[in-house]
Amino acid sequence: MKNNIKKLRKQLGYRQEDLANTLGVTRQTINAIENEKYNPTLELAMKLARLLNTTIEELFTLDS
Template sequence: MRNKIKELRKQIGLRQEDLARELGVTRQTINAIENNKYNPTLELAMKLAKLLKTPVEVIFELDDC
């Protein structure tokens, strides 16, 4: 699954540390998600969408099946 978190995060001027703090996760978790090495839980994906003010389906895109 690919995502646009890094792009959206930078647009609103947040660092990985800032985003992690707001979501209650580590910076390493944000880094792993941004680099497509970890798929977030549904709960975390929903929190990301709310914080980034972007629908989940715009942030995350499934790889071709």
Template sequence: MRNCIKELRKARGLRQEDLAQLLGVSRQTVVAMENDKYDPTLSLAMKVARLLGQPVECVFFPDE
């Protein structure tokens, strides 16, 4: 699964550390998600989308 977390995070002026703290995860988890190395659980994906002000389907995309 691909995502646009990095772009949305930067547009909101958040550092990886900031997003990690808001999500209750480690910075390494945010790095892994941004680099498409970790697919979050549905609940974490929804939390990410909510914090970034986007619907989940606008943040995460299936690999085609």
């Protein structure tokens, strides 16, 4: 699954550590999601979308 997390995170001035602390996960988890090595749970995806002021559909796209 592709994502726009890194792009949106940088636009908002967040570091990976900032997202991780706010969401209660490790920085490594955020890094793995951004690098498409880990797909987040639905709950975490929803929290990420809310924190980054976007929708899940805008944040994540399925590989074709």
